[in-house]
């Protein structure tokens with residue numbers, strides 16, 4: 001819970017979160033609860049950033 005400064009917000013969908021790409025800060029990334037629990041990787045389609053963080 002250390003990255004609230006990035007503007008994380010809880011969506012209406014239970015357990016899912018969405019946030020802006022930490023690298024380019026432009027592309028919104030949405031992660032479901034399951035994806036977070038399995039630490040699934042995500043890729044920013046805008047800048048190519050890959051990561052769980």
Ligand SMILES: [Zn+2]
Pocket residue numbers: 021022023024025026027044045046047048049
């Ligand atoms: Zn990006």
